[in-house]
Amino acid sequence: MEEIEQTSSKQLRSLGQNGIVQPLLTDLYQITMAYAYWKSGKTKDHAVFDLFFRKNPFQGEFTIFGGLEECLKFLEKFHYSASDIEYLKETLPPSIESDFYNFLNTVSAEDVRLYAIPEGSIAFPRVPLMRIEGPLIIVQLLETTLLTLVNYASLMSTNAARYRMAAGNMKLFEFGLRRAQGPDGGLSASKYSYIGGFDGTSNVLAGKLFNIPVKGTHAHAYITSFNGFSELRNTCLEPKGGGPQRDLLQLALGHRSNLVPTFSVVESEASDGELAAFISFAIAFPDGFMTLVDTYDVKRYSCSSNKLFNVTPNTQSHNEYRFNLIPMPNTKRGQNNCSGSGLLNFCAVALALNDLGYRAIGIRLDSGDLAYLSNVARQFFYEISEKYNLPWFANLTIMASNDINEETILSLNEQGHKINCFGIGTHLVTCQRQPSLGGVYKLVELNSQPRIKLSQDVGKVTMPGRKDAYRLYGDSGHALVDLIQRSVEPPPELNQKVLCRHPFEESKRAYVIPTRVEKLLTLYWENGKIVQELPNLQQIKERVKQSLKTLRPDIKRTLNPTPYKVAVSDKLYTFLHELWLKSAPIGELS
Numbered sequence: 001m002e003e004i005e006q007t008s009s010k011q012l013r014s015l016g017q018n019g020i021v022q023p024l025l026t027d028l029y030q031i032t033m034a035y036a037y038w039k040s041g042k043t044k045d046h047a048v049f050d051l052f053f054r055k056n057p058f059q060g061e062f063t064i065f066g067g068l069e070e071c072l073k074f075l076e077k078f079h080y081s082a083s084d085i086e087y088l089k090e091t092l093p094p095s096i097e098s099d100f101y102n103f104l105n106t107v108s109a110e111d112v113r114l115y116a117i118p119e120g121s122i123a124f125p126r127v128p129l130m131r132i133e134g135p136l137i138i139v140q141l142l143e144t145t146l147l148t149l150v151n152y153a154s155l156m157s158t159n160a161a162r163y164r165m166a167a168g169n170m171k172l173f174e175f176g177l178r179r180a181q182g183p184d185g186g187l188s189a190s191k192y193s194y195i196g197g198f199d200g201t202s203n204v205l206a207g208k209l210f211n212i213p214v215k216g217t218h219a220h221a222y223i224t225s226f227n228g229f230s231e232l233r234n235t236c237l238e239p240k241g242g243g244p245q246r247d248l249l250q251l252a253l254g255h256r257s258n259l260v261p262t263f264s265v266v267e268s269e270a271s272d273g274e275l276a277a278f279i280s281f282a283i284a285f286p287d288g289f290m291t292l293v294d295t296y297d298v299k300r301y302s303c304s305s306n307k308l309f310n311v312t313p314n315t316q317s318h319n320e321y322r323f324n325l326i327p328m329p330n331t332k333r334g335q336n337n338c339s340g341s342g343l344l345n346f347c348a349v350a351l352a353l354n355d356l357g358y359r360a361i362g363i364r365l366d367s368g369d370l371a372y373l374s375n376v377a378r379q380f381f382y383e384i385s386e387k388y389n390l391p392w393f394a395n396l397t398i399m400a401s402n403d404i405n406e407e408t409i410l411s412l413n414e415q416g417h418k419i420n421c422f423g424i425g426t427h428l429v430t431c432q433r434q435p436s437l438g439g440v441y442k443l444v445e446l447n448s449q450p451r452i453k454l455s456q457d458v459g460k461v462t463m464p465g466r467k468d469a470y471r472l473y474g475d476s477g478h479a480l481v482d483l484i485q486r487s488v489e490p491p492p493e494l495n496q497k498v499l500c501r502h503p504f505e506e507s508k509r510a511y512v513i514p515t516r517v518e519k520l521l522t523l524y525w526e527n528g529k530i531v532q533e534l535p536n537l538q539q540i541k542e543r544v545k546q547s548l549k550t551l552r553p554d555i556k557r558t559l560n561p562t563p564y565k566v567a568v569s570d571k572l573y574t575f576l577h578e579l580w581l582k583s584a585p586i587g588e589l590s
């Protein structure tokens with residue numbers, strides 16, 4: 001068996017990489033080209049490729065670079081196994097000379113050099129995320145796998161960072177595995193959403209492999225699996241401080257009756273099946289009591305009562321949990337057409353747990369008007385905290401889930417809500433607003449000669465030659481511009497005027513006097529080894545946070561953000577345009 005095939009989950013953990021990332025995880029054309037290069041005697045040619053994207057995702061003006069560590073781990077194990085070569089022999093045309101397979105057998109990333117911007121940094125269109133140099137055939141063979149590793153990772157990290165910006169300090173958990181693009185998509189989503197700013201995932205394997213906090217509540221099935229109290233095998237629980245067990249159900253029923261007059265709810269309409277489920281869950285997790293309260297009805301109102309809460313906080317009140325009392329909105333779940341009251345049952349069990357010295361965690365809302373219901377729930381918690389003199393009760397967690405996306409969070413923020421935690425699946429992991437980042441890998445230099453790819457679309461013309469990139473910062477500490485220049489040029493100097501030019505529009509140029517100059521591309525791989533100490537996930541996550549702070553707010557805003565400037569040096573501008581003219585054939589009009 002091959003080494004890669006044998007990789008155990010323990011090894012996976014230390015590699016931090018999925019076992020399917022291997023040299024054959026590529027497009028056939030890379031191997032076809034390798035043969036044609038080899039046959040045309042190009043084995044000694046030396047190439048430079050840039051890996052970059054042309055447009056920021058999600059109609060935004062920034063991207064978070066993710067996937068570098070996985071690219072480096074891929075270089076470490078880049079060699080074709082005997083079974084890979086066997087497969088290629090069976091698959092490629094019989095005309096392929098057998099010496100080519102001997103050549104493939106010797107292939108490794110030993111002679112490759114990889115420069116990159118640090119993982120977790122903000123990145124912008126056209127600025128290389130990576131520069132890959134080495135034997136043409138080898139660096140060509142790396143294209144697809146590197147793009148696979150960078151495109152989704154960066155898209156996902158960016159998506160998560162955007163959710164984080166929308167959610168402020170609220171807790172964010174990734175719940176997307178069941179809706180992800182297959183098992184590998186699910187794993188990557190968990191990893192890169194954590195990097196981008198999420199606090200944890202429900203994906204247990206991601207937790208094990210990447211050391212990400214794993215979190216979760218329970219599904220509606222748990223609640224609906226109970227019909228009534230008779231199904232409870234046990235209703236007793238030992239108090240937290242020790243001592244004789246007490247009947248949690250009886251305590252909860254007592255509290256439920258007591259809560260009825262206070263909150264104008266109809267006890268007979270609260271679901272006993274739901275209460276039974278809550279009791280059993282509380283007995284299983286007395287210190288982690290967090291339940292779904294929307295299985296039947298979050299809050300069942302007495303029809304005779306007008307004591308219903310509005311969604312908008314009463315700004316006259318100094319108490320943030322007080323609300324105007326007006327009729328509730330006509331939401332699906334708000335209509336008085338189904339029985340049950342999840343909030344009432346939750347509070348009854350939480351108070352029963354409190355009698356035994358345990359503190360409940362909170363609730364999850366998974367349907368209905370989340371702003372409204374969170375306000376109602378928080379008001380309940382507040383009233384109880386006052387009535388029972390339990391200050392912590394007012395701060396119980398209110399988690400919301402159900403098709404949440406960036407816009408929902410922003411809209412909820414506008415409406416006013418009391419959610420302090422989101423569980424987000426589908427829209428996060430599938431990157432519904434933009435399902436792919438268009439990262440590309442382009443040849444820019446061969447045997448020290450620049451290469452340019454022309455296009456009718458100016459934006460698609462590549463920047464020729466080996467280049468470096470610098471981020472120039474201004475007085476405020478904010479990044480002003482990313483400047484790309486030829487590697488042979490001296491770097492921009494602190495406090496010295498630098499001419500920054502738009503790559504294609506001659507008239508667009510500006511002088512910048514940087515107060516800080518950051519060299520963006522640094523060497524990560526040389527002589528078959530990773531030559532930098534790699535940050536762990538936590539450090540990459542921190543870099544995302546710090547990196548975003550260097551971006552002006554107008555560049556980060558959701559609606560019509562200001563584009564960040566990406567410029568070229570005067571020398572690169574001239575170089576690019578001269579080569580463009582030289583390479584573009586002059587047409588004839590007839």
Ligand SMILES: Nc1ncnc2c1ncn2[C@@H]1O[C@H](COP(=O)(O)OP(=O)(O)OP(=O)(O)O)[C@@H](O)[C@H]1O
Nearest residue numbers: 332366367368369370371372402403404408411412
């Ligand atoms: N206050 C709110 N403002 C904006 N969007 C909301 C608000 N409350 C909920 N949403 C979103 O509205 C959608 C409601 O989904 P939907 O219409 O399918 O109803 P539902 O609550 O899931 O009901 P059911 O489970 O019975 O189908 C979800 O995407 C949810 O995230």
Ligand SMILES: O=P(O)(O)OC[C@H]1O[C@H](OP(=O)(O)OP(=O)(O)O)[C@H](O)[C@@H]1O
Nearest residue numbers: 175366401402403404423424425426427
């Ligand atoms: O809504 P998402 O952002 O994808 O978040 C994950 C969803 O997964 C679960 O739903 P479940 O699979 O039980 O299905 P349902 O809620 O759609 O019925 C959970 O209750 C969330 O609603």
Ligand SMILES: O=C(O)c1cccnc1
Nearest residue numbers: 175202215216217218423
């Ligand atoms: O733990 C949860 O609440 C959860 C996990 C996955 C999907 N939906 C919810």
Ligand SMILES: [Mg+2]
Nearest residue numbers: 366401402403
């Ligand atoms: Mg749902």
